[in-house]
Amino acid sequence: MADEAHGGGGLSFHPMDQFQVKPLFGSYGDPIHWYTVTNVTLWLGLSILAVIALMVLTTSKRDVVPGRGQSIAELMYGFVYKMVEDVTGKDGIKYFPYIMTLFMFILCANFLGLIPMSFTTTSHIAVTAILGFGVFFAVTILGFVKNGASFLGLFWVSSAPLPLRPVLAIIEIISYFVRPVSHSIRLAGNMMAGHAVLKVFAGFAQVAAIAPVAIIGVMAIYGLEVLVSAIQAYVFTILTCVYLKDALHPHH
Amino acid sequence: MEGELAHIGAGLAAIGSGAAAIGVGHVAGNFLAGALRNPSAAAGQTATLFIGIAFAEALGIFSFLVALLLMFAV
Amino acid sequence: MADNTNAAAEVAAGAPPGMPQLDVSTFENQIFWLLIALVAIYFVLSRVALPRIAGILAERQGTITNDIAAAEDLKARALEAEAAYDNALSDARAEAQRIAGETKAAIQADLDVAIEKADAEIAAKAAESEKAIAGIRAGAQEAIKEVAKDTAKEIVAHLGGKADARSITTAVTSRMKG
Known part of the structure; x- marks a missing residue:
């Protein structure tokens, strides 16, 4: 995938071009201000519309016996609700709308990014x-507000032998601060990697001899990416629930 | 010359993806082994499975990121 | 995914190669629009979608509970009806048995009376017949006695003797008895 910059033989790969942020109106060179309407704006807007279509329009009839769309909306609701309830417990339920927002946004953005020629907002590290x-x-602020200083007990593993505890505390603190980094880079990296691989396979299709193999490869990777899109949304959400649980119940 | 070294480094970093693949396979395989021994307990542990896979995979993604940085940002 | 001709043109125009993700100049734009999108989705979900779905689920739960209660009610009623039916059936059976017993007893009584009457008639007839037979028998003995006397007298007369009527009678009577 490096060949773009260095010219790899006759093939030209541009795996990273799909992630370029461009103004929606005007030409490429235009400066991008914070208010500029870009392709990011477009696909974030489409994510909002997708969430509305999925969760609001399908349930507008309020059927007791649900139709197809309403079943999907109820399935999503039940899935995330049960996840929050199982992982964080009863007192985590009041944060359910926030977690649902994250889940629906990531899910819709991931799936919209799989549309050919689209822009994957969740593949950008800035977004994730x-x-x-x-x-x-x-979660950190919530932990201190709910538990006060005893929130620091999260780092003091009281079940471990006493001499080990300072060492464990250092490890716990490091892992605590690595959490947001891994949390965001996991999502962005998965999306970026999958889309770049798709592009690389598509680049192989430039050679007629291996084009059929490349196209079959694109299809296979695409299937995998559909799976990864859903799983990453799930993983992001469930890890949020786990962190929330740590904030609400910091004692091991 | 430096660019060439960066490419070699990127290739080395990409080995980490394979290592992550081993890790993910380990998690999934052990889950399956446990699930076949006690299928009734398996359903409750799928969340743990996914969390484990996510953690194992995240480190592979880090190595992928290092490779990308070496390729494009150095 | 951006198409290749565009990208090539951009590279030719002097766009920096590398990762667009690390292009810090686009960050504030992305963050701004992301925050707007998140807030929008949050309000759509928390104000409209989630209460609505929660309402639908609660309503369905209520309907299901009601239906189950109604079903239980109907089941109880069915059981009641079955019990009543069983009751009526056993009553009817007992009644039928009672009627059958009564009828049998009445018939038995009638029969007994008839049999008694018949027995009495038969006994009367038998006695009458016996009486008649006894009369006939007595008549027959008398006649035989006469005949025997006469015959003996005649035989004695023919033999040349003079028959004593009284001794003949005595002899005949003793023979007859013997």
Whole structure:
């Protein structure tokens, strides 16, 4: 995938071009201000529309016996609700709308990114870092507000032998601060990697001899990416639940 | 010359992806072994399975990221 | 995914190669729009979608509970009806048995009376017949006695003797008895 910059033989690969942020109106060279309407804006907007279509329009009839769309909406609701309840316990239920927001946004953005020629908003570290650090700060502040200084008990493993505890505390603190980094880079990295691999396989299709293999490869990777999109949304959400549980019940 | 070294480094970093694959396979395989021994307990542990896979995979993604940085950012 | 011709043109135009993810100049744009999107989704979900779905689920739960209660009620009623039916059936059976017993007893009584009457008639007839037979028998003995006397007298007369009527009678009577 490096060949773009260095010219790899006759093939030209541009695996990273799909992630370029461009102004939606105007030409490429235009400066991007914070308010500029870009392809990021477009696909974030489509994510919002997808969430509305999935969760609001399908349930507008309020059928007691659900139709297809309403079943999907109820399935999502029940899935995330049960996840929050199972992982964080009863007192985590009041944060359910936040977690549902994260889940629906990531799921819709991931799936929209799989549409050919689209732009994957969740493949950008800036986006996922906001999500990940947002969760991190929210959970940390919540932990201190709910538990006060005893929230620090999270790092003091009282079940371990006493001489080990300072060592474990250092490890726990490091892993605590690595959480938001891994949380956000996992999502962005998975999406970026999958889409780049798709692009590389598509680049192989430029050679007629291996084009059929390349196209079959694209199909296979695409199937895998559909799976990864859903699993990453699930993983992001369940890890948020786990962190939330740590904030609400810091004692091991 | 430096660019060439960066490419070699990127290739070395990509080995980490394979290591992550081993890790993920280990998690999934052990889960399956346990699930076949006690299928009734398996359903409750799928969340743990996914969390384990996510952690194992995240480190592979880190190595992938290092490779990308060496390729494009250095 | 951006198409290749565009990308090539951009590279030619002097776009920096590498990862667009690390292009810090686009960060604030992305973050700004992301925050707007998150807030929008949050309000859509928390104000409209989630309460609505929660309402639908609660309503369905209520309907199911009601239906189950109604079903239980109907089941209880069915059981009641079955019990009543069983009751009526056993009553009817007992009644039928009673009627059958009564009828049998009445018939038995009638029969007994008839049999008694018949027995009495038969006994009367038998006695009458016996009486008649006894009369006939007595008549027959008398006649035989006469005949025997006469015959003996005649035989004695023919033999040349003079028959004593009284001794002949005595002899005949003793023979007859013997």
